[in-house]
Amino acid sequence: MHKLIKIDEKIYAITIYDQKTRYFEGIWRIPEGITYNSYLYLGDEVNILFDTVKRDFSKELIEAIRKVIDPKDIDSVVIHHMEPDHTSGLKDFLEANKWSAEIWSHPLSLKMIKAFYKIDVKFRSLKDLETINIGDEEIRVIHTPWLHWPETIMTYMLNRRILFSGDAFGGYSIPEETTDKILDEGYIRAIRKYLATVIGFYRPWIIKNIEKLDRLHIKPSIIAPAHGKIWVKDPVKIVELYRSWAEAEPINNKIVVIYGTMYGGIENLVNEVVSRLSEKRFNVIVYSFNEEKWDCFGDILGDILDSKLIIIASPVYEGKILPHIEYLINLMTRKTDSPKEVILISSYGWSKVGGKYISKLLEGSKFRVVDIIEYHVTHDPKILDRIVTTIDSKSEK
């Protein structure tokens, strides 16, 4: 399924709905789905396609284009980013286009097109900050490296004030509204999850590139990303959200609790902690790994970004901790590294090694372990009191 909408007198957005990818990049579970967005500029002198889509959807892209123009009449394709979710449909498009279009992209892209798709193309290398005149419009090229590969660019239509932003400012999910009539909580979660999982490792580059846009006085009226909603109303908001998540700016009363449990012991404790905290002013988000379900690692990473305090709980397992909790901690230090306080909880049957083990996993990261609470097999009320007191003291600062 796809949607074709006019976002400007001369510009169409083509949004392809992907509801079959269960693991984005083969890694991140996305029950919420994802979209791939291409944009079509039909000008007086030149017709331009901004990005293609994943090969699985190239027929749909071509169908959508045909509704407004013959693909043969497209003169150039701007590639903002060579990742296959935006470029593996390129060859199919070029066939429908009779190979007449010129590819406009970062100099690195040409070699990649050949390596990825074994095709030869007409190619125009774009320089950082160059301006391309296309009749009634000018396009500014902005090199935005590591958002999220090194060859990434954005393009900006100077007169229309439309910023084609590639992966940046995009998100997971298939939002009901293609454009941001309302910035709802559900969609905020989907963007934050996307940011944490896909470009979390490159967060310093989000900040650098936003600063670059600022320096260039780019004040778009529309931001058109390659995934998710198009920001037609107050696009400053999405830039600010991206910046705050890149900086892992905490929301003061937000606590994320992540626990693994083998037979429900830690689960009982966590339930009691949450029930005690809910009487207070806290916003507690709980993620569980138990006999019935494993929550999505990506959701957790997203929620860590703007949390104030993180609680990690695992029983000791074979002298270490639960292996999937270790996996998650490794993802955390890689994707959401930030100076947040962490409380560790561990139960043990034979030896008290869990807290130390997790502390070691966090070594070298910015996370700061502020308390380690360990108990033998079954917790008693004192343990519960201690956890609640610690949280109280930590979150009041």
Next chain:
Amino acid sequence: MHKLIKIDEKIYAITIYDQKTRYFEGIWRIPEGITYNSYLYLGDEVNILFDTVKRDFSKELIEAIRKVIDPKDIDSVVIHHMEPDHTSGLKDFLEANKWSAEIWSHPLSLKMIKAFYKIDVKFRSLKDLETINIGDEEIRVIHTPWLHWPETIMTYMLNRRILFSGDAFGGYSIPEETTDKILDEGYIRAIRKYLATVIGFYRPWIIKNIEKLDRLHIKPSIIAPAHGKIWVKDPVKIVELYRSWAEAEPINNKIVVIYGTMYGGIENLVNEVVSRLSEKRFNVIVYSFNEEKWDCFGDILGDILDSKLIIIASPVYEGKILPHIEYLINLMTRKTDSPKEVILISSYGWSKVGGKYISKLLEGSKFRVVDIIEYHVTHDPKILDRIVTTIDSKSEK
């Protein structure tokens, strides 16, 4: 659901079907389900229950017992292993039993019963190798540590030659036949997966404890484990299978291929490799992590145990490899460590770091990396030839 069958003139097996646990121990995905087996001996002088079940199923256990005897008339409960999947139903049982039964178990168990369930019980501490006379029968106690906790025992009915083996010789799945009429391939996979995941870390203890049973000249006619099928026909077979998996004895032509792929590049290569190998004499098992599915980690661990050669393939990801492939490698070194040959395959876009990274993860384990094959973005036929030639040479030895 449960099954009550008579496995001897005086002994009933009660097999509870658990089809709701999705992650065994909160860790291992088991779409195949699992059973919990209790056994009931109705003797002339004494009635004994061997193990209880998980609390979720304690009502069912009591119902099943009532079909043949009033729970009040059970004189003792043998606990082979304190893990909650066999003991969390103990309190419920003791209530139905009016708290009259004495618990017979390893000395360590008493403290654990108090710590786990906050109950006081009548307790008889069992000594390693002691023999308990119960009228027409004698029960031999065998301490079998780390199968899979330190307090684990087996009990052996000397006259009947029935070995109650606890977790050992058990498996996942809900086999159609409770007893081993046929040792089918599907069930072999389920036992091997169980062994690798639950007691893989303690494999040396499987060997030690089997040697102990040998030394004691224990030659059971029935092996009655706490999970899965009851071995009534040729029980030597399951002991031999357990021993060979504990030793990670390879099947000569068996190759396990594990790959993660982001956009299908490595998947294409693996498909070509498998198609080339299938023309030869190899038994190739392929596990994939792609956009559509993630295979079960537990299945992979099980299959590694008796494989001859392992192929691990991952693209480079953020200067490392795919995080879930790293997770799997960590599980491998922990649960299936064995001197097997490993071929590494990695594709890269920017730098050739995958092979080295995986080699490092395998350092300190018994796995031996015999070839590292790395290619830029898209493989060419030479890469395919090299992989097939390497496999050919390695598997002929």
